Amino acid sequence: MADTGRSARPHGIAARMGSWSARHRWTAVGGWVLLVILALAVGSMAGRVHVSDSEEFPGESGRVSKLLDEVGIDDPAGETVLIQAKGDGVTTADPAFHAAVDAVVEAVRGTGQVTGVTSPYETKTISADRRSALVQFDMRGDAEKAADHVQPVLDAVEQVQGAHQDLRIEQFGDASGQKAFDDAFGDDFRQAEYSALPVALGILLIAFGALVAALLPVVLAMSAFLATSGLVAVVSHAVHTSDTANSVMLLVGLAVGVDYCLFYLRREREERAAGRDAQTALRIAAATSGRAVLVSGFTVIVAMTGMLFTGLADFKAMGLATLLVVAVAMIGSVTVLPALLSLLGERVDKGRIPFLRRARRQGSGESRFWRAVLGRVLRRPKLSVALASGMLIAIAAPAVGMNTANLTLDQEFGDSLPIVAAYEHMDEAFPGGPDPAQVVVKADDINAAPVRAAITRFRERAVAEGASKGPVTVAFHDRENLAVIQVPLVGGSDEARSEKSLDILRDTVRPDTLKAADGIVDAPIGGSTAISKDFNDKLGSAVTPVFAFVVVFAFLLMLMSFRSLTVAVTSIVLNLLSVGAAYGILTAVFQHGWGAGLVGAEGVGAIVSWLPLFLFVILFGLSMDYHVFVVSRIREARLAGRTTKDAVVHGVVTTAGVVTSAAVIMVAVFAIFGTLSMQSMKQMGVGLAAAVLIDATVIRGVLLPAVMSLLGERNWYLPRWLRWLPDLTHDEPVAAGSAPAGAGEPERKSVAVR
Numbered sequence: 001m002a003d004t005g006r007s008a009r010p011h012g013i014a015a016r017m018g019s020w021s022a023r024h025r026w027t028a029v030g031g032w033v034l035l036v037i038l039a040l041a042v043g044s045m046a047g048r049v050h051v052s053d054s055e056e057f058p059g060e061s062g063r064v065s066k067l068l069d070e071v072g073i074d075d076p077a078g079e080t081v082l083i084q085a086k087g088d089g090v091t092t093a094d095p096a097f098h099a100a101v102d103a104v105v106e107a108v109r110g111t112g113q114v115t116g117v118t119s120p121y122e123t124k125t126i127s128a129d130r131r132s133a134l135v136q137f138d139m140r141g142d143a144e145k146a147a148d149h150v151q152p153v154l155d156a157v158e159q160v161q162g163a164h165q166d167l168r169i170e171q172f173g174d175a176s177g178q179k180a181f182d183d184a185f186g187d188d189f190r191q192a193e194y195s196a197l198p199v200a201l202g203i204l205l206i207a208f209g210a211l212v213a214a215l216l217p218v219v220l221a222m223s224a225f226l227a228t229s230g231l232v233a234v235v236s237h238a239v240h241t242s243d244t245a246n247s248v249m250l251l252v253g254l255a256v257g258v259d260y261c262l263f264y265l266r267r268e269r270e271e272r273a274a275g276r277d278a279q280t281a282l283r284i285a286a287a288t289s290g291r292a293v294l295v296s297g298f299t300v301i302v303a304m305t306g307m308l309f310t311g312l313a314d315f316k317a318m319g320l321a322t323l324l325v326v327a328v329a330m331i332g333s334v335t336v337l338p339a340l341l342s343l344l345g346e347r348v349d350k351g352r353i354p355f356l357r358r359a360r361r362q363g364s365g366e367s368r369f370w371r372a373v374l375g376r377v378l379r380r381p382k383l384s385v386a387l388a389s390g391m392l393i394a395i396a397a398p399a400v401g402m403n404t405a406n407l408t409l410d411q412e413f414g415d416s417l418p419i420v421a422a423y424e425h426m427d428e429a430f431p432g433g434p435d436p437a438q439v440v441v442k443a444d445d446i447n448a449a450p451v452r453a454a455i456t457r458f459r460e461r462a463v464a465e466g467a468s469k470g471p472v473t474v475a476f477h478d479r480e481n482l483a484v485i486q487v488p489l490v491g492g493s494d495e496a497r498s499e500k501s502l503d504i505l506r507d508t509v510r511p512d513t514l515k516a517a518d519g520i521v522d523a524p525i526g527g528s529t530a531i532s533k534d535f536n537d538k539l540g541s542a543v544t545p546v547f548a549f550v551v552v553f554a555f556l557l558m559l560m561s562f563r564s565l566t567v568a569v570t571s572i573v574l575n576l577l578s579v580g581a582a583y584g585i586l587t588a589v590f591q592h593g594w595g596a597g598l599v600g601a602e603g604v605g606a607i608v609s610w611l612p613l614f615l616f617v618i619l620f621g622l623s624m625d626y627h628v629f630v631v632s633r634i635r636e637a638r639l640a641g642r643t644t645k646d647a648v649v650h651g652v653v654t655t656a657g658v659v660t661s662a663a664v665i666m667v668a669v670f671a672i673f674g675t676l677s678m679q680s681m682k683q684m685g686v687g688l689a690a691a692v693l694i695d696a697t698v699i700r701g702v703l704l705p706a707v708m709s710l711l712g713e714r715n716w717y718l719p720r721w722l723r724w725l726p727d728l729t730h731d732e733p734v735a736a737g738s739a740p741a742g743a744g745e746p747e748r749k750s751v752a753v754r
Helices: 004-008 013-023 025-046 059-070 095-110 143-149 151-163 174-208 211-235 243-273 278-309 313-349 368-379 381-401 409-413 418-429 449-464 495-512 528-562 565-591 611-639 644-673 679-716
Strands: 078-085 114-118 132-139 167-173 437-443 473-477 482-487 520-522
Touching (some): 013 025, 013 278, 013 313, 025 211, 025 313, 059 437, 059 482, 078 095, 095 114, 143 174, 167 174, 167 418, 174 211, 174 418, 174 644, 211 243, 211 313, 243 278, 243 611, 278 313, 278 611, 313 611, 368 644, 368 679, 381 679, 409 418, 409 679, 437 449, 437 495, 449 495, 528 565, 528 611, 565 611, 611 679
Antiparallel strands (some): 078 167, 437 482
């Protein structure tokens, strides 16, 4: 029999870190505060480097931006004002129409914010039915900042509209469209961010019934986010970041940070409630929940790393930001949290909320509800597996016909933004005009006769082949030896038709004209349609390697962490079922419109193209939080001498409370996105919330225990040919004599289960 002193010595990284932090409390807390302050200070001094257009756009679209950037051509933010007759009989030749056009020209020019104002009577930008005309101009200054000073122009156009009620006068362009999008996107994310913290704190208050205990997870999660913000700023000089990455980092950081603290804190409270002294309770929490946090954290990091392999700048920015915030939250949970708990002691229960104090089964930490559910599940495990898996497969079935696309303005915002109506009216009158394809011709000599002739042939063939109805315009930049061709695509806002027009330009018109000419170095074709197509093509090619990377490395990590082939396989299968169910719900609600009204949405016929891959990576990582925590508790009980069935019951019912609390927080935070105005944000919120809810109930409460009960001792099967793998179990035995009198805890076996 080993001596008590030896058995009390902490084993494993998590246990050693927790033990050190508890002994050096002020050093650990001070070190964490110093880390946060230094990270913020260094990040502030370094500044952030954001993803540029040439990085953000893949394929030919990126080459267009790169060519313009290399020669210093700042593509101005172009704006267009539509003047359109509302009724029959009025044409562009009428004096009233002419007066409205002149009023628009004078109004926008008078703002001092624009340049190159052109009248449709000069440029012939008049529709075929002579009921619509376009006033075009560019915003002054940097195109990327044009949205910040377009409001005076919008106000001027609105005043002209007020004076000419018999005509429709609407503005759309790069700056006004970006402003509308930024306002909606910014308002949505601000609403989500401001709501997330109070919601999380409120649920934690209910879960713990004490203010101090509820504040700990939120404070640590937010401090992890702040520290990571500084680190991301520094790292952004190597891997550029984005505003979207920052918002996703906040939500993921809050989710995992609160989860990890919940796991740790609830275990420490459970051990103290069972009669163990504070030091022993903290050590057990460090060795058990602390280890689960490390395994879960590394699994989430592996999942987030998958985003780096997409080759897309925005995904790389999100992947790096989220894996960093998970790493910082994980480190904080196993270092500063034990120190704070050691410092606070019984004061962690300060600030009790009287009406939230409920009678609990003293020392057990068990859930009566889930014990009752488990009783039914384990009495008929085969039936439970059949029903639960059948239900999940049925929910996932609509995903087979999932249609992904970049949402158009009307799909994204519906009728909530005036800019959407302006875009649609322009597109009807001038197909493809509001959003033309952009061809950048790079030549040795842009004024050479063969080059000029090729450009002319390209313009003519674009219309002749049916890719455009014109007008196809060209801007020559002699000094830079560049020409920029604007081609309104037939199809306009209809993605399928406009992509067909783009394919005609790229595959038929360009090879016969621009590529066949001597002296032309490059002629990539960009624009919104091209960006959408190139992005989807790049994303599609990244799906298989990203899925494979995440699944394979998560499988290996689970295999080494639990030393069980069975646990590793079931972990992957259950997580895939959870993700599949989320895909099915998304497809049913947002593509087919089934029950869309329940979430304030509408069927838009498509799922935003970036969401499936994003959801897979995020959900695969977050689902592992619950799975690792529950399976770790089951394995711990099995190693303590219980039968597998008893261990399953013990592991599920003792973790149900914390898993439920964590899941409720995640579902509530993600559901906030389901209330936002943008359809893509609604889709993300509903997908995440539904998946977490399914994962914490059907998967962890029914399917996992039923499967493990059926497998019995085979749960711990590890083939001999795999035993060479690194052993990451490092289980911490409960110290001899540390159990409270009468606890009756089964004797811990000295060897790991195989």
